[in-house]
Amino acid sequence: QAITVTVLDAAERPIASGEIPATGGTLALTVPPNLALHVTGAALDKNRNTRFSGSQEVPPIAAGTTASVSLTLEALTPLSASVQATALGRLLSIADKTTDVTVIETNAKPDQHVSFSITGGADQTFFSIDTRSGQLRFMTAPQSIDPQDTDKDNVYEVQVTFTDGFESVSQNLKVFVGHLDISFGTYGIVTKDFGTPPAVVSSDSAKAVVVQSNGKIVVAGTTATGSVLVRYTRDGILDESFGTLGIVALSGTINAMALQSNDTIVVAGTATNMAGNTDFLLESFEKNGQVDSASNWRVTTDIDKGSNDSASALVIQADGSIVVVGDTDYNIPILLLVAGPVGTNFAVARYKNTGELDLNFGPNKNGIVITPITGSTSNHAKVVTLQGDTLEVSGKIVVAGYGNFVTTGDDFVVVRYGNDGKMDTSFNSTGIVTTDFVSNDQATGVLIQPDGTLEGKIIATGSMYSNGINLARYNNNGTLDVDFGVGGKVTGRVGRYNGGMHAAVLQPDGKIILAGDDDCGECRFSFAIARYNLNGSIDASFGTEGTIITNISAGDSSFNAVTLQPNGQIVVAGYALGATNGVTSRDFAVVRYNP
Numbered sequence: 001q002a003i004t005v006t007v008l009d010a011a012e013r014p015i016a017s018g019e020i021p022a023t024g025g026t027l028a029l030t031v032p033p034n035l036a037l038h039v040t041g042a043a044l045d046k047n048r049n050t051r052f053s054g055s056q057e058v059p060p061i062a063a064g065t066t067a068s069v070s071l072t073l074e075a076l077t078p079l080s081a082s083v084q085a086t087a088l089g090r091l092l093s094i095a096d097k098t099t100d101v102t103v104i105e106t107n108a109k110p111d112q113h114v115s116f117s118i119t120g121g122a123d124q125t126f127f128s129i130d131t132r133s134g135q136l137r138f139m140t141a142p143q144s145i146d147p148q149d150t151d152k153d154n155v156y157e158v159q160v161t162f163t164d165g166f167e168s169v170s171q172n173l174k175v176f177v178g179h180l181d182i183s184f185g186t187y188g189i190v191t192k193d194f195g196t197p198p199a200v201v202s203s204d205s206a207k208a209v210v211v212q213s214n215g216k217i218v219v220a221g222t223t224a225t226g227s228v229l230v231r232y233t234r235d236g237i238l239d240e241s242f243g244t245l246g247i248v249a250l251s252g253t254i255n256a257m258a259l260q261s262n263d264t265i266v267v268a269g270t271a272t273n274m275a276g277n278t279d280f281l282l283e284s285f286e287k288n289g290q291v292d293s294a295s296n297w298r299v300t301t302d303i304d305k306g307s308n309d310s311a312s313a314l315v316i317q318a319d320g321s322i323v324v325v326g327d328t329d330y331n332i333p334i335l336l337l338v339a340g341p342v343g344t345n346f347a348v349a350r351y352k353n354t355g356e357l358d359l360n361f362g363p364n365k366n367g368i369v370i371t372p373i374t375g376s377t378s379n380h381a382k383v384v385t386l387q388g389d390t391l392e393v394s395g396k397i398v399v400a401g402y403g404n405f406v407t408t409g410d411d412f413v414v415v416r417y418g419n420d421g422k423m424d425t426s427f428n429s430t431g432i433v434t435t436d437f438v439s440n441d442q443a444t445g446v447l448i449q450p451d452g453t454l455e456g457k458i459i460a461t462g463s464m465y466s467n468g469i470n471l472a473r474y475n476n477n478g479t480l481d482v483d484f485g486v487g488g489k490v491t492g493r494v495g496r497y498n499g500g501m502h503a504a505v506l507q508p509d510g511k512i513i514l515a516g517d518d519d520c521g522e523c524r525f526s527f528a529i530a531r532y533n534l535n536g537s538i539d540a541s542f543g544t545e546g547t548i549i550t551n552i553s554a555g556d557s558s559f560n561a562v563t564l565q566p567n568g569q570i571v572v573a574g575y576a577l578g579a580t581n582g583v584t585s586r587d588f589a590v591v592r593y594n595p
Contacts (some may be wrong), residue, residue: 070291093176097141104134122150144178184592185236191586194223206573206588220257228252243289252281256313263287268311279312297355302330303347320353325381330403343377362421376403383446400446400460408436408445412443428478432438445504451502463500486535504560510534517558525556568595
């Protein structure tokens, strides 16, 4: 026969009860707070802020008798739950096409029997929760490319309430949908306006990004008044120990940046000379953004006397030499009966790590190589990488960009030089390969994909004049690799619409990350990244059908640079129109994605 044991308040009113077998057992009760408690006349201490839970072994009791039980009750801490918290409030993050959000874990003891429910939030209709386990889910898997939340920012708001019958606790949660790393900046995004208040209009654009060995992120780019270097902490906070309160102001136009082995920063771009023409610009800084007159330098180089020159990219060789590429207005000799500048051609210059031109480089031993492309008078070198370069073996220099041809318009151009700066004739017999896709094809990325050999295979990436994705892979002799894409070439689309890819990086597993924008035509450009497999097929496991589209502002936004952190996270940089100062302002933007 079951025996009922009752807990009474100070006025002898029953407030809780439990049953035990007549043969004895364990009595477990939870009673509410703010009461002077006793059990069958045995008074317990009063605590106005605590509720009690306890259990007591009870001996056999004869049927029809009253039990006299002294419970040792344990004070319980206020009911609470454990969820991920950030400075932005309680914020969770899940990837696209995922339904399970999190399990709400409480500090309740087993005998408290907590139940869960959804009780509010602007986006509560999208969620369900298991009343016993606390598993919070989306009823339909969301996709960041098509946000359905109230604010259309992929942050869904919901209120969850849990109770043990005596106390109820509510928590407001935010669930971010997408691949952004929410521990970085604000929801994975950092923007910076370099306009001078109260000016509204600014024209800032990040052009390059690197990650130093301490995990800090350095971004270089242009503003309305010049160029800047900016450094952020791992968490996306402006690092005020760098330069002057986190910023280094530069003259000239900075387009590229690289790190030397000791984290010293080297930037390349364009500077205007006394004659009003532009020259290659190369400048170095200490890793903290300061300038040491004994070890840092700034040099400008007139590639072809009287020409307009612009440096677009640089790479640092294993021995510390610095290779800078870009283009120059090339003066054709009068002997060819052509007077004055006749277009733009590839230009390559190599410097020692002290900033001096390497006079052992180039066919003329002057540190400079100018390369015209047959059939085109408008040629632009945009990117450079090294092939098989080690301290023991002098590698080759691979430069990619585009040329404009009469019948096909803009085509990919890939040029390979020996370490001495001379054309590598083992590459398509001339050292030059051109590749036509559809029309207006511009290479903006060049990578070396490992294939088990020292050299690896060359991949050129880019766009069809900001209207889709182009990739080509070349064998070591310059022929297209037919095992890649279709006949060695891949064409694709960015996201739902057409956009352009302006930068590329290779993951350690050989997969290709592209960064740029998604253009929906009648609306605005949005940030876009895409991932391709080793064979050129789109990686459908990445984002939505291989691409991730991110909207952060009311105006256009685009990525210009991409790099990887050691943990595989993807760091991209570019600009966002109207991100912080109205739709007329173009601001620096840095975004970090989970791999």
